[in-house]
Amino acid sequence: DAGVIQSPRHEVTEMGQEVTLRCKPISGHNSLFWYRQTMMRGLELLIYFNNNVPIDDSGMPEDRFSAKMPNASFSTLKIQPSEPRDSAVYFCASSSRAMNTEAFFGQGTRLTVV
Amino acid sequence: GNSVTQMEGPVTLSEEAFLTINCTYTATGYPSLFWYVQYPGEGLQLLLKATKADDKGSNKGFEATYRKETTSFHLEKGSVQVSDSAVYFCALSDPGASKIIFGSGTRLSIRP
Numbered sequence: 001d002a003g004v005i006q007s008p009r010h011e012v013t014e015m016g017q018e019v020t021l022r023c024k025p026i027s028g029h030n031s032l033f034w035y036r037q038t039m040m041r042g043l044e045l046l047i048y049f050n051n052n053v054p055i056d057d058s059g060m061p062e063d064r065f066s067a068k069m070p071n072a073s074f075s076t077l078k079i080q081p082s083e084p085r086d087s088a089v090y091f092c093a094s095s096s097r098a099m100n101t102e103a104f105f106g107q108g109t110r111l112t113v114v
Numbered sequence: 115g116n117s118v119t120q121m122e123g124p125v126t127l128s129e130e131a132f133l134t135i136n137c138t139y140t141a142t143g144y145p146s147l148f149w150y151v152q153y154p155g156e157g158l159q160l161l162l163k164a165t166k167a168d169d170k171g172s173n174k175g176f177e178a179t180y181r182k183e184t185t186s187f188h189l190e191k192g193s194v195q196v197s198d199s200a201v202y203f204c205a206l207s208d209p210g211a212s213k214i215i216f217g218s219g220t221r222l223s224i225r226p
Contacts, residue, residue: 042218102148103214105157
């Protein structure tokens with residue numbers, strides 16, 4: 001398996017623009033997580049899905065952030081409108097929902113909002 | 115709720131020194147415990163794991179033992195190398211919620 005695949009790897013956008021980050025989880029995994037990493041806040045869990053259903057989105061910072069998982073092999077994280085403080089590395093991870101299994105991370109998307 | 119606390123960084127050591135990074139946890143039930151490593155510019159990778167009390171996880175010379183009595187999972191390595199320079203995250207699985215909870219990370223730098 002190719003692992004968790006995220007795209008794009010890097011994104012530079014202007015403030016106010018819409019940004020969409022994409023994630024393909026490992027085949028057969030039924031839990032998917034979106035994290036944000038910054039120097040100031042470290043690694044933050046934004047939202048996670050089980051079997052394509054959002055379970056906990058309490059980490060989503062504002063209404064400008066939204067995430068979808070239309071099927072088991074694809075998820076998006078959208079920011080609209082983007083702001084400079086959204087600049088961070090965004091990670092997607094997936095795991096099997098069997099108890100106590102580890103999560104596998106993608107390479108991340110480095111987002112810069114100017 | 116469930117949580118993970120790990121030692122503040124950065125930690126700077128000389129090559130071949132002994133490494134300990136402390137990690138303690140708070141959890142209900144019987145979580146699995148993990149150490150992840152993040153090299154510069156990369157995502158997090160699983161380094162080792164332990165799924166029950168007294169289990170020892172090991173990989174690449176690193177070890178950690180699941181201590182239920184002290185609720186700890188300290189990471190150790192007997193002789194570090196420059197290539198071990200990275201950020202290390204302690205984590206636990208939250209069985210009730212099917213999610214992974216991470217500590218704040220510890221940056222490790224090894225001097226030649």
